Structures are given as C-alpha cells and as structure tokens.
Amino acid sequence: MIIVGNWKMFRGPEPSALVGLDAVVCPPFTRLRDCVEAGLTTFAQNVHWEPEGPYTGEISVPLLVELGVVGSLVGHSERRQYFGETDETVAKRTRAALEAGLRVIACVGETQDERERGETENVLRRQLSALEPHPDLVVAYEPVWAIGTGLTATPETAQEAHAFIKSLVDAPVLYGGSLKPENAAGLLAQPDVDGALVGGASLEVDSFKAICETAARIPS
Ligand code: PEP
Numbered sequence: 001m002i003i004v005g006n007w008k009m010f011r012g013p014e015p016s017a018l019v020g021l022d023a024v025v026c027p028p029f030t031r032l033r034d035c036v037e038a039g040l041t042t043f044a045q046n047v048h049w050e051p052e053g054p055y056t057g058e059i060s061v062p063l064l065v066e067l068g069v070v071g072s073l074v075g076h077s078e079r080r081q082y083f084g085e086t087d088e089t090v091a092k093r094t095r096a097a098l099e100a101g102l103r104v105i106a107c108v109g110e111t112q113d114e115r116e117r118g119e120t121e122n123v124l125r126r127q128l129s130a131l132e133p134h135p136d137l138v139v140a141y142e143p144v145w146a147i148g149t150g151l152t153a154t155p156e157t158a159q160e161a162h163a164f165i166k167s168l169v170d171a172p173v174l175y176g177g178s179l180k181p182e183n184a185a186g187l188l189a190q191p192d193v194d195g196a197l198v199g200g201a202s203l204e205v206d207s208f209k210a211i212c213e214t215a216a217r218i219p220s
Contacts, residue, residue, distance in 0.1 A: 047064060062100070
C-alpha cells in the first residue's frame with residue numbers, strides 16, 4: 001500500500017510529527033527541505049521537463065534532486081483545471097522526471113460532466129495513452145468530482161475505474177478524492193486499489209496517521 005499526502009498550497013503539519021509513518025508527503029516547495037531533513041519520503045507537487053531555463057515559477061528535476069526530493073506528482077487535476085496542464089505537458093513532465101531518476105505519480109480522472117456523459121473510460125484512455133510504461137511510474141485515479149468536494153467514489157466505482165486503468169497500464173494505481181479515515185478501509189480493500197493520494201485529510205496529523213494505520217492492516 002502506498003499512502004501519499006498532498007498538502008497542496010497549505011503549510012501542512014510539522015514534518016517531525018510524521019516521522020516513522022510509511023507514507024510519502026508532497027509539501028509546497030518551501031517546505032520540501034524540512035521534510036527531507038526530517039527523513040520523510042518527499043515528493044514535489046510538480047516538475048518541469050527542462051533541466052534549467054527561463055521558466056519563471058517552475059522547478060526542475062536537478063533542483064529537486066539536489067534537495068533530496070525523490071519524486072513528484074504530475075498532472076494533478078488542479079493543475080489541469082486552473083493552470084492549463086494538458087496531456088502533452090503531463091507526458092513531457094513525466095518522461096523527464098522518470099528519465100532523470102525521480103519517481104512519478106501521474107494523476108488521471110474524469111470530471112462530473114464526463115462521467116454523466118458516459119465518457120469516463122475514453123477520458124482515462126486518452127490521459128493514459130500519453131504516458132509510457134516505467135517501473136517508477138505510479139498512477140493516481142482521482143475523479144475530479146471527488147477532489148476536495150466531500151464526495152467520494154464508492155468502493156465499487158473506484159474498483160471499476162482502477163481495473164480499467166490496470167487493463168491499460170502496468171503500474172500501481174492509487175485512489176484520490178475526499179479519502180478520509182472513515183471511508184479509507186472500504187476503498188483500500190478493493191483488489192485494484194494499491195494505495196491512496198490524500199489531500200485535505202493529510203493536513204491533520206491524526207487523520208493522516210489513521211489512514212496510514214488502516215492501510216497497514218490491509219493484506220497485500
Ligand atoms: C488531492 O489533492 O489529490 C485530493 C485527493 O484531495 P482531497 O483528498 O482533499 O479530495
């Protein structure tokens with residue numbers, strides 16, 4: 001089970017409070033160093049495809065590696081929705097990071113509209129076809145309608161999407177979307193759910209710990 005906390009643009013908990021947890025954290029850039037120094041498995045929330053250059057506001061693989069960061073999220077739906085991220089830029093970021101030795105969690109998922117129109121599988125197929133297989137690639141299935149909304153996919157809905165994703169890519173698949181201590185067990189128990197990408201509930205030490213403890217109890 002892989003449990004990942006995405007702190008988004010929040011300060012997040014004190015890294016020392018998470019020492020010893022079997023989890024990955026994705027803090028904002030200014031907190032990466034503190035997390036690395038506390039010994040946490042630390043990922044960035046985004047990474048550029050060029051090793052350096054005039055790209056204000058972006059961060060490169062070498063700069064992350066120098067800090068001790070070991071991976072990055074790529075293509076989070078908030079990047080796709082608000083910052084113009086496309087399947088093509090997601091693919092470029094993913095390829096550059098993997099080639100340079102970072103692990104990548106690539107996020108995919110359909111919007112409410114796309115689900116209602118019966119487009120879920122087409123959207124997932126399109127998003128995934130931009131990615132090449134790699135041993136350090138993990139996919140996060142994050143239905144956009146469930147992120148930060150309090151709406152969670154039922155375990156059956158998540159399982160169905162995860163099984164479809166696994167029919168297309170050979171990679172662990174994490175579920176993300178309003179996962180909390182109360183709904184974690186049902187989702188994580190699904191056969192094709194290999195872990196979770198947790199947003200809001202990773203900002204509180206107690207709830208993140210509770211999710212990690214639930215994950216540890218699920219037989220692999
Ligand atoms: C996320 O940010 O990836 C996420 C799943 O957020 P939340 O858990 O808050 O829905």
